[in-house]
Amino acid sequence: MDPVEQVVFDVAEHKAVVIGGGIGGLATACGLVGAGWDVTVYERAPAPREVGAGLSVAPNAVRALDWLGLAEPLRAAAQPQGIGVKSRAGRWMVRLREADLVGRYGAPMYAMHRGDLHRMLLDAVGADRVCTGHSAVAVDTAEDGAVVHFETGSGPREVRADLVVAADGVHSRVRAGLFPAHTGATYAGYVCWRGIAPAGVVVPDSDPMWTDTWGRGGRFGAAPLADGKVFWYASAGGPEGSMTEVTLADIAARFGAWHAPIADLLAASDPAALLRNDIYYVGDPLPTFTRGRVALLGDAAHAVTPDIGQGACLAVEDAVVLAQCVSAHDDVADALRAYDAARRPRTQRLAAVSGRSARVQQVAHPVAAALRDLAVRLTPTKVYLEAGAEALGWRPEPAV
Numbered sequence: 320m321d322p323v324e325q326v327v328f329d330v331a332e333h334k335a336v337v338i339g340g341g342i343g344g345l346a347t348a349c350g351l352v353g354a355g356w357d358v359t360v361y362e363r364a365p366a367p368r369e370v371g372a373g374l375s376v377a378p379n380a381v382r383a384l385d386w387l388g389l390a391e392p393l394r395a396a397a398q399p400q401g402i403g404v405k406s407r408a409g410r411w412m413v414r415l416r417e418a419d420l421v422g423r424y425g426a427p428m429y430a431m432h433r434g435d436l437h438r439m440l441l442d443a444v445g446a447d448r449v450c451t452g453h454s455a456v457a458v459d460t461a462e463d464g465a466v467v468h469f470e471t472g473s474g475p476r477e478v479r480a481d482l483v484v485a486a487d488g489v490h491s492r493v494r495a496g497l498f499p500a501h502t503g504a505t506y507a508g509y510v511c512w513r514g515i516a517p518a519g520v521v522v523p524d525s526d527p528m529w530t531d532t533w534g535r536g537g538r539f540g541a542a543p544l545a546d547g548k549v550f551w552y553a554s555a556g557g558p559e560g561s562m563t564e565v566t567l568a569d570i571a572a573r574f575g576a577w578h579a580p581i582a583d584l585l586a587a588s589d590p591a592a593l594l595r596n597d598i599y600y601v602g603d604p605l606p607t608f609t610r611g612r613v614a615l616l617g618d619a620a621h622a623v624t625p626d627i628g629q630g631a632c633l634a635v636e637d638a639v640v641l642a643q644c645v646s647a648h649d650d651v652a653d654a655l656r657a658y659d660a661a662r663r664p665r666t667q668r669l670a671a672v673s674g675r676s677a678r679v680q681q682v683a684h685p686v687a688a689a690l691r692d693l694a695v696r697l698t699p700t701k702v703y704l705e706a707g708a709e710a711l712g713w714r715p716e717p718a719v
């Protein structure tokens with residue numbers, strides 16, 4: 320009798336599953352592929368989504384994207400600029416020019432279409448590594464791996480991996496499953512609308528600035544994009560789920576009398592493309608970002624409010640650090656311990672700062688708003704540059 324042929328299954332080691340194909344998930348896939356892992360991204364949407372309007376890519380994220388090998392496409396698609404705050408009348412209260420940012424942090428602030436950043440990451444990862452139409456409903460963790468349970472259009476599916484990264488956003492289902500006692504996302508007390516005005520509405524400035532304008536109980540911001548269009552956002556305080564019927568005309572009625580070119584930007588924008596979001600952050604800090612072989616990443620772990628313009632930036636930082644950790648440690652458990660130790664203190668501090676910033680920037684009481692504006696005006700530029708160093712000065716040093 321012939322000896323029984325031994326069948327050896329080629330079990331792929333270093334197999335990672337990333338849940339969520341947003342900025343954090345794709346950046347993670349990019350980093351893990353670079354570290355030699357076999358990665359698949361599972362996204363619940365039926366096709367890769369390029370939702371959103373504009374986005375700030377701050378100096379810390381510039382360095383993270385550079386580390387991921389995206390220096391060239393970033394600079395081709397994004398508009399470098401400074402950042403500043405104006406009063407409703409248009410008076411500068413703070414102005415950090417591009418040269419100030421480069422001088423202090425080594426890079427400017429960039430503004431870009433979120434869709435361009437998403438596409439850039441998707442191109443780097445490869446669309447064949449992204450599996451759409453898969454909604455993760457649960458994750459079982461074990462010593463040596465984890466199993467993700469998905470709902471798909473054609474029924475349930477289970478996928479096993481050595482490492483699972485949950486980048487499924489601020490309302491993360493994976494987080495809720497792994498941390499049932501966690502209170503979930505915290506409502507920041509305001510609603511944000513976003514849009515993009517076509518090129519030609521504003522004469523391009525030789526000194527481009529991401530400009531935030533502070534009022535009482537509301538704010539308006541605008542940033543030039545590389546293609547001449549202008550990304551803008553407006554916010555108003557109110558209960559969660561309120562102001563769902565607000566139209567572009569309502570926003571123009573509320574903000575149109577503020578300084579130029581706000582009225583022109585709103586008048587030129589497409590009412591059908593208006594985006595509305597209740598703003599949330601993870602205000603209840605998690606005890607850890609990992610459970611067994613599962614790591615939470617990006618908004619799922621530590622969503623911040625847009626007041627500090629760092630949500631996507633921190634997600635990209637996470638991706639870099641996770642890739643560094645899995646490269647430095649043979650054992651996944653050790654790598655995840657190092658990832659948690661490197662990321663949790665920084666991101667949770669910034670999440671708390673963002674919640675406080677939201678309250679200050681959205682303050683409605685006239686006396687409190689006047690005192691805020693006075694304090695902002697009297698603070699010297701170098702104090703702002705130092706205060707920003709914690710967030711913007713980050714660089715991808717080996718953190719393990």
Ligand SMILES: Cc1cc2nc3c(=O)[nH]c(=O)nc-3n(C[C@H](O)[C@H](O)[C@H](O)COP(=O)(O)OP(=O)(O)OC[C@H]3O[C@@H](n4cnc5c(N)ncnc54)[C@H](O)[C@@H]3O)c2cc1C
Pocket residue numbers: 338339340341342343344361362363364368373374375376453454455456486487488489491492493511513596598616617618619622623625628629630631632633634
């Ligand atoms: C109004 C506003 C303005 C902002 N401005 C800025 C800014 O200027 N700069 C900045 O850095 N950040 C900004 N942010 C924050 C930034 O958008 C987020 O921090 C960033 O998108 C987080 O990326 P993420 O991948 O963690 O989550 P997301 O981008 O939310 O991606 C999560 C992905 O997971 C998918 N998903 C969800 N559940 C499941 C599931 N169960 N199974 C499979 N897939 C799932 C979703 O469809 C989505 O594609 C802003 C946010 C808002 C709301």
